[in-house]
Amino acid sequence: MLKSNWLSVALIIIVTAIAPIFWGSTYIVTTELLPPDRPFIAAFLRLLPAGVILVLISRHLPKRSEWLHISIMAILNFAVFHVLLFTAAYRLPGGLAAVVGAVQPLIMMLLIWYVDNRKPAHLALVASIFGVLGMAALLLSPTSTWDLIGIIAATAGAVLMTFGVFLARRWRTDMPLLAFTGWQLLIAGILLAPFAAFLDPDLPTLTAKNLLGYGYLSLFGTTLAYVLWFNGIAKLSPVAVSSLGLLSPITAV
Template sequence: MQGHSTQGRFSWADVLVTATAPAIWGTTYIVTTEWLPPDRPFTAALLRTLPAGLLLTLYCRRLPEREGWRRLLLLSALNIGGFQALLFLAAYRLPGGLAAVVGAIQPLLVMGLAWLLDGRRPVPVAVAAAVAGVAGMAALLLSPGSVWDPIGIGAALAGAACMATGTYLARRWRSQLPVLAFTGWQLLVGGTMLLPVAWAVDPPLPTLTSTHLLGYAYLSVVGALLAYTLWFRGIARLAPVAVSSLGLLSPLTAVILGWAVLDQRMSGLSLAGLVTVLASILAVQWAMSRPAGAVRDA
């Protein structure tokens, strides 16, 4: 990937650019509920990823190196195909708050992978901040009536593990493809993996209105092409723990949009959770910006 010359150097500008990706993903809920036909989650995931992958690969016209195809297939399954399928399965079987809380363990999983596979002990401040992020997400989103569906919980945990592992391996393997081509091939291959799932599970699409078309176009061009490009750029430039902690901005953005656009209420506990999550994200970034954090996770 391009941008490897910045490895080991922490940049708050890179943090802000990378943070744009999960903030964009946080708009997915409101776009899906307000602009798309209902009950077609895998079709939405397919139309978000596959067209964006086609556009990027045709634009870049760069093939992966011959020895890199196996890694590309695994990364595509982890970051796109498997993650999207598990994400929507969890979303349909669990309350959104519970699914987001389970997904908030991703930074802890990345730290565990770095410790297990590379012998890098996690920075204590980053661990504490990541745990606080999970607690803040629980305060922000969980309700007393949350249903703990075993299949949904399993899907949410597997989805978090997919994204954490994909984020970690994408940085560790460091493809020589430019970031646009690297993103495009993952979207193309991962979207192709979603094709049989959408065909087998979802009902056929109805006649699409202009609003439906606009919603699908937004999810593909902005929610996939732009957001994943910024995300993989961030993986090339920042420590995996720093990148994964920014993923908490996705449910955070969804909550803020629900309050601002859909007039959804927020309690005092929810506001405390929101502040805690933001503080957690900033604390992880600060920990990774220190010399010890940069050395351990570079």
């Protein structure tokens, strides 16, 4: 029985880990395949199609009592976070942006300590710090471009993502997984629409390369990745889930 439980947890961890691996590729896809300097449009086109797909598949409407929590998580987990993510991706080398984002486990431990009064184990704190330092040593170089706005965006994104994971675990309902994920994506996409329309430059004629980039980010980097991610949040501890973010820099180089 113990071995069976261990294998089950290991499988959940492996499947959940697919999400940050996909997310790490956001940086190179953004710089190589997407039109430049359009963070709101990139976030909008990434989120809205994924939300529509999942909501149509799930065919589940949230209860009246669930709308507020779903909307708050949509703003934190998706709308604001993805604008910050693409701002960082446009301005920073992928490795640097992902290393900044890798501080999430440390932020999560401090958040749980402050909110739930659960002091983190010293070993977990040390492991988290050395994990970030190790990634930095492997992926950063003296020639890395330290754009201030990009650094601020990446740091703020890491903080928001941590709060999003914390709230998703705390506010998890009996909603089906696809609906829980899809409605957050759809609401975030709708909220981003006016910002994408009025704040970013107009899109040029999209090439096959651009369409491939947007399609990959929406289908694999969002639809699939977030379903796996929220499934992991429901079954693993918040610190364990956040720690998987250390895998993002692997594909962000």
